[in-house]
Amino acid sequence: MAGRLVVVGGGQAAFALVAKLRALKDERPITMVAAEASHPYQRPPLSKKYLLREMNLDRLLYRPESWYGEHAIDIRLSTSVTAIDRIGKTVSLSDGSTLEYGDLALATGSTPRKLPASVGGDLAGVFVVRDFTDADRLAEEMKPGKHALIVGGGYIGLEAAAVARSSGLDVTVIEMADRILQRVASAATSNLVRNIHTTRGVDIREGAGLVRLVGTDGRVTAAELTDGTTIPVDLVIVGIGVVANDALAREAGLEVANGIVVDCFGRTLDSHVYAMGDCAVLPWKDMRIRLESVQNAVDQAEAVAALLAGGEAPYEPKPWFWSDQYDVKLQIAGFGLGHDETVVRAGQREGSVSVWYFMGGKLIAVDALNDAKAYVTGKKLLDLGLTPDRSILDDPQADLKTLLP
Template sequence: MTGRLVVVGGGQAGFALIAKLRALSDTRPITLVAGEASLPYQRPPLSKKYLTRDMTLDRLIYRPESWYHDNRIELRLSTRVTAIDRAARSLALSSGDMLAYDTLVLATGATPRHLPESLGGALDGVYTLRDFADADRLAEALQPGKRALIIGGGYIGLEAAAVARSLGLTVTLIEMADRILQRVAAPATSDLVRALHQARGVDLREGTGLRALIGTEGRLAAALLSDGTELPIDLAIVGIGVTANDALAREAGLATANGVVVDAEARTADPSIFAIGDCAVLPFGGMMVRLESVQNAVDQAEALAAILTGGTEPYHPKPWFWSDQYDAKLQIAGFGLGHDHTVTRPGTRPGSASVWYFREGRLIAVDAINDAKAYVVGKKLIESGLSPTPEQAADPAADLKALLG
């Protein structure tokens, strides 16, 4: 518990690490370096309740400034790390200072992909959503009667579509792939979510890309789609994925693969440098994956805190995710990558259902829409290493909870 720990990144993972270290009575000096001027805060509500103004920024902030002072944590806000000198164990900061470390943790997160200027990405009226300043700008634009184009049918795009439609905007969503959620969910889940949006009046166009956004005097006016359609619009929200913030690690000679490559202890090839959260590529289920979720950020950070205070237990991810869209809650347990079979299980009330993912006959993930019971049972089964048969999972009369004993 000696030597300075520097954490780069003020998101969920970085905060969870320092909070857990102090809870474990770790007394080493800690410095948290964060690029934003704000105290560290929650990001998931930005595309949900914060965007609709049902939640204010003060409710998103993890702890007041006094907490950092009381816990002897030095904050370097509005500060970026520009380079890592591994030999000297020091960081070059945007302020011009050098900051020495004994242990370095990268919790740098990920950045939304932007449309290039050649496609109109620099026009006034084009938005991405990463921080509260982005959400503030977008919230001002989400006025009833406006025409919004959502570019991208992943979770961020779909959540933005739900907010915009709920606020009375006319919404068109385009997805270049054959279906929404193609990268992260089975066709059955895409079908359920598509129906949810179409029932609310979203014009959802799959297999449709963007040729260009068209502006008038620098202001967005229309979108030219891949099928030749020219669509008049007032604003566009870009949700085309994220890129891990791994440049610091890569420039320092560490292994990266759209994320900083780490082992089950969150350690890079440099024994004094770790990476956690959305920026980390870690082992899971025989694969190297990047898990973009609050759950992973917190659990990996707390596992690392235990290791830094003398523990020896590696991190075993138990993924779960969620997405709120309209009055529907999509809850996901496990990780469906590599599945070879799915079945759909009807819920017990209208609008509820779950999709169960199998690989070689074993349950690996569950997507539940408005079906908390299916989510809870599925999550417990996966974490216990237990599995119903696909036939049992598809049968609403089958008591899956009984498998837990």
């Protein structure tokens, strides 16, 4: 039997790794070290259905608590790894104990960026959402008639804006860049998503940053913006990106670059140490990328599990993402980085639309808003390495199925 596998983390990647190993009939001893008090649970609903109180924590759990014992998985909750000794192959834990490992899997995830205290980030009423306790505190504040300021116009900020607006709050979104979603989507997609929010009464201010938050008796009451205005606010939700949790790896002498650098097998420079999920920087098409998605966390973790169980296939990312905002489901296939052309195509259902990304004439990504057919077709084309016939794509009456071989 192989030596003990120690998994650092209790999120999507950590769970996917151990679940896949047991599904592959791998019987090695496994210990999961999870900083949170809860057994592993889904994160995406935290800022949506859980925040709206449409789901409780039990429904978010990947498996019941009993599953871990039934599958001989030792899980240490409310415990963190404080140091890695790669020579001795041990990890030190926050409770003062140590664990020996044969292999070590780092699934440490990422942490939302917070506003610094110098601009009011430590005031009461200022939130980030990383775990269910953050969502619980925010839910208590989401009352109709309040004014919420969303700092950041990426997907996290816009999803928060949708939940706040749906809960009856007045909402202002500020984005320092020239447009929302500038880092992750085309101008065409930004325009479509902006319209979704503004037609529902959200005030979106692009090219506007935060100077500082103003507080009274330690609680946020207003925000001074770089456009020269000051707006009253009752609560602030911060969505300005995340930082990979790579400090533990860095201190252990592993290579990091806003994430733990791994090869196509998920291995670090130490052949007995792996990393996966949001914390991992992996090779993709002659680049190094870090993919912050459920899909990548699961697929990469399962690829590492297969390798540990005796396989030898590299992990080849096929990125896809999604974002739920109001009654709109945005599905994304591919990676639009570096695109030089987009085609906007109206779907056959009212309100459905897709944006097709090209680079040098080749299809590289598709954004589909309430258009499952466009998403499925685009994803299949990307998986096959094919570029669609533009005459069919440009004809809104044409059947997208004809694009597939």
